[in-house]
Amino acid sequence: MTVSPIVLLTDFGYKDGYAGVLKGVILGVNPHARILDLSHGIPPQDLVRASFLLTSSVSYFPRSSIFLVVVDPGVGTSRKPLLVKAGEYFFIGPDNGVLSAAVKQLGNARIFQLNHPEYFLDSVSFTFHGRDIFAPVAGHLSLGVSPQELGEPCTGMESLDIPRPVKTDQGLDLRILFVDTFGNLILNLTEEQFSQWKRSGCCIHIQGKKRTYKIQTICSSSKVAAPGVVLVIRRRGMLPQLTPQVAF
Amino acid sequence: MTVSPIVLLTDFGYKDGYAGVLKGVILGVNPHARILDLSHGIPPQDLVRASFLLTSSVSYFPRSSIFLVVVDPGVGTSRKPLLVKAGEYFFIGPDNGVLSAAVKQLGNARIFQLNHPEYFLDSVSFTFHGRDIFAPVAGHLSLGVSPQELGEPCTGMESLDIPRPVKTDQGLDLRILFVDTFGNLILNLTEEQFSQWKRSGCCIHIQGKKRTYKIQTICSSSKVAAPGVVLVIRRRGMLPQLTPQVAF
Amino acid sequence: MTVSPIVLLTDFGYKDGYAGVLKGVILGVNPHARILDLSHGIPPQDLVRASFLLTSSVSYFPRSSIFLVVVDPGVGTSRKPLLVKAGEYFFIGPDNGVLSAAVKQLGNARIFQLNHPEYFLDSVSFTFHGRDIFAPVAGHLSLGVSPQELGEPCTGMESLDIPRPVKTDQGLDLRILFVDTFGNLILNLTEEQFSQWKRSGCCIHIQGKKRTYKIQTICSSSKVAAPGVVLVIRRRGMLPQLTPQVAF
Numbered sequence: 001m002t003v004s005p006i007v008l009l010t011d012f013g014y015k016d017g018y019a020g021v022l023k024g025v026i027l028g029v030n031p032h033a034r035i036l037d038l039s040h041g042i043p044p045q046d047l048v049r050a051s052f053l054l055t056s057s058v059s060y061f062p063r064s065s066i067f068l069v070v071v072d073p074g075v076g077t078s079r080k081p082l083l084v085k086a087g088e089y090f091f092i093g094p095d096n097g098v099l100s101a102a103v104k105q106l107g108n109a110r111i112f113q114l115n116h117p118e119y120f121l122d123s124v125s126f127t128f129h130g131r132d133i134f135a136p137v138a139g140h141l142s143l144g145v146s147p148q149e150l151g152e153p154c155t156g157m158e159s160l161d162i163p164r165p166v167k168t169d170q171g172l173d174l175r176i177l178f179v180d181t182f183g184n185l186i187l188n189l190t191e192e193q194f195s196q197w198k199r200s201g202c203c204i205h206i207q208g209k210k211r212t213y214k215i216q217t218i219c220s221s222s223k224v225a226a227p228g229v230v231l232v233i234r235r236r237g238m239l240p241q242l243t244p245q246v247a248f
Numbered sequence: 249m250t251v252s253p254i255v256l257l258t259d260f261g262y263k264d265g266y267a268g269v270l271k272g273v274i275l276g277v278n279p280h281a282r283i284l285d286l287s288h289g290i291p292p293q294d295l296v297r298a299s300f301l302l303t304s305s306v307s308y309f310p311r312s313s314i315f316l317v318v319v320d321p322g323v324g325t326s327r328k329p330l331l332v333k334a335g336e337y338f339f340i341g342p343d344n345g346v347l348s349a350a351v352k353q354l355g356n357a358r359i360f361q362l363n364h365p366e367y368f369l370d371s372v373s374f375t376f377h378g379r380d381i382f383a384p385v386a387g388h389l390s391l392g393v394s395p396q397e398l399g400e401p402c403t404g405m406e407s408l409d410i411p412r413p414v415k416t417d418q419g420l421d422l423r424i425l426f427v428d429t430f431g432n433l434i435l436n437l438t439e440e441q442f443s444q445w446k447r448s449g450c451c452i453h454i455q456g457k458k459r460t461y462k463i464q465t466i467c468s469s470s471k472v473a474a475p476g477v478v479l480v481i482r483r484r485g486m487l488p489q490l491t492p493q494v495a496f
Numbered sequence: 497m498t499v500s501p502i503v504l505l506t507d508f509g510y511k512d513g514y515a516g517v518l519k520g521v522i523l524g525v526n527p528h529a530r531i532l533d534l535s536h537g538i539p540p541q542d543l544v545r546a547s548f549l550l551t552s553s554v555s556y557f558p559r560s561s562i563f564l565v566v567v568d569p570g571v572g573t574s575r576k577p578l579l580v581k582a583g584e585y586f587f588i589g590p591d592n593g594v595l596s597a598a599v600k601q602l603g604n605a606r607i608f609q610l611n612h613p614e615y616f617l618d619s620v621s622f623t624f625h626g627r628d629i630f631a632p633v634a635g636h637l638s639l640g641v642s643p644q645e646l647g648e649p650c651t652g653m654e655s656l657d658i659p660r661p662v663k664t665d666q667g668l669d670l671r672i673l674f675v676d677t678f679g680n681l682i683l684n685l686t687e688e689q690f691s692q693w694k695r696s697g698c699c700i701h702i703q704g705k706k707r708t709y710k711i712q713t714i715c716s717s718s719k720v721a722a723p724g725v726v727l728v729i730r731r732r733g734m735l736p737q738l739t740p741q742v743a744f
Contacts, residue, residue: 002527013429017301020286024309031250038516053513061520181509261677265549268534272557279498292678
């Protein structure tokens with residue numbers, strides 16, 4: 001039998017060992033757990049970036065994968081701890097909107113509030129629910145404990161408020177959601193909006209610190225839900241300069 | 249049968265592949281080894297930080313876990329290579345104090361000097377004992393080779409000299425051991441000292457670069473041995489400012 | 497039976513989840529795959545650094561390991577996707593020279609161009625062949641699909657143009673290929689050149705930003721192929737100063 005992988009996505013960084021501790025807790029519950037790092041490099045508390053990364057990655061993982069998503073600025077407040085089944089995947093994390101785009105994309109969501117402390121660590125802190133609640137629940141889920149045993153069905157979950165493109169006299173006013181390792185710019189533009197843009201033949205300008213860049217071509221990452229158009233701009237060499245590049 | 253996990257804690261960083269090489273060596277000895285990263289982001293040669301991270305994390309890992317701790321500024325000198333059993337855990341690393349706080353916390357220590365080169369790599373360099381000595385020994389231990397076969401019992405080990413709080417007319421003079429990814433400050437204050445401080449009702453000031461911050465409340469990480477009180481202060485957004493926060 | 501480990505080496509960094517997605521794809525093909533991170537911290541598109549890291553690490557991994565090397569500035573162009581067997585190891589990646597030094601060191605190379613799209617993901621993008629071509633091929637190879645089934649034999653592969661030492665009136669003019677996490681300088685000096693240098697008793701100067709450093713002793717990493725002499729210089733504490741150190 002194949003064990004469902006547990007996929008970790010956090011803003012814990014790589015200096016402090018917090019992500020390592022999650023793995024220790026999971027193994028303590030399920031010694032045969034299969035644990036994968038999606039990323040621990042989300043900027044602290046950056047829900048938009050985590051949401052985008054999750055949404056654009058989930059379909060590349062095997063069905064029944066368990067995504068443990070801990071970007072949790074509200075830890076210690078009344079925000080709910082959730083387990084969600086959507087499509088063929090499971091998601092565990094705080095109810096702060098970070099899960100909503102991926103869940104909406106997959107559809108067929110069943111939402112559970114984690115309120116059975118017998119599946120938590122014995123002592124639950126106010127500051128580290130990833131370790132004390134979410135990781136042990138992921139371990140138990142991977143052992144075959146059902147969502148119904150781990151929590152109580154509930155309806156609705158928080159969703160993120162991601163800025164939408166604004167139509168102006170000059171065209172679309174876009175936001176750069178973030179810049180990736182390679183210098184690619186991730187924009188708040190949907191696939192549909194992108195298709196319209198291509199048809200209408202208009203152009204995009206990027207307002208840089210020193211000058212405005214006219215972008216010739218953008219590309220869209222095929223599997224990415226809204227928002228998620230990727231503008232391919234690579235910093236070449238050490239030049240502090242952006243170079244547009246044709247792609248896709 | 250469950251394999252004991254081998255948990256890696258180093259200052260190797262993520263650029264150079266040194267941590268990856270440890271894993272290759274371990275798998276070469278035990279193809280079924282279970283390898284986990286605790287962290288490779290310890291600042292180079294920062295024994296205090298590695299010691300704190302190890303001490304505060306160890307109890308979250310399954311019993312019989314093997315901690316491979318390589319923060320080793322004295323590599324190539326006469327410092328001893330050690331294997332320590334303490335509590336239900338194993339520790340492998342240099343005798344430079346990095347293991348002492350965790351071992352002391354767990355108690356019941358049995359210390360072995362690694363002096364059986366038949367369990368090392370064939371060629372041992374002067375500069376990378378993590379790869380040539382510690383990793384293969386961890387692999388053999390995970391295969392079931394006993395500590396007695398891997399080394400020779402010895403008494404005593406180095407311990408770290410961590411600055412203690414100093415009483416002054418104004419109260420306690422504390423040190424910030426380090427600042428974590430989230431901006432939390434880790435102080436050289438023990439649980440007991442923290443409890444006394446709470447009872448006596450005195451206050452803490454943090455001497456910042458530009459001004460002094462008066463701290464209203466601090467929190468203590470429940471499982472952390474001395475030193476290890478965590479002062480929760482989060483940098484919010486991009487403001488170069490510290491904001492006290494109630495926690496725990 | 498032992499599964500051949502799949503060892504990942506990329507310039508994907510740790511922020512974006514690209515490396516995590518590779519793992520998801522591999523597990524989707526082979527749920528029992530054994531996946532190890534060598535490094536994802538290669539500076540973007542730095543072929544020389546990736547080549548050096550691969551060459552100096554490969555012999556520490558078990559035979560039959562599958563190295564998935566994705567540093568791919570030419571993705572989307574006509575550069576070929578390759579599978580190479582050399583020595584007892586397998587390498588999968590773009591034909592841009594990044595594999596050549598390791599393959600040359602191991603010898604006995606058999607090169608295959610990956611041109612069987614039935615082993616790729618259904619949809620292949622122009623910008624992420626690591627995910628769409630190389631990762632699924634690595635998964636299939638680890639399942640036992642033969643190189644002949646995965647690609648077509650071909651002759652020759654690209655090699656990297658690494659700057660060689662230049663003889664001048666003052667001695668050898670060397671380049672620093674990169675500086676590692678610990679401040680060690682990696683030079684473009686071969687083992688043989690290093691041996692000659694030691695015999696001839698000449699000395700090395702490092703041209704720093706503010707002054708010239710005369711280096712007393714250098715060391716060579718025992719298993720490293722050309723180029724690969726390591727000059728051990730450690731930055732001590734916070735001083736902006738280089739200190740030569742005897743090693744090896």
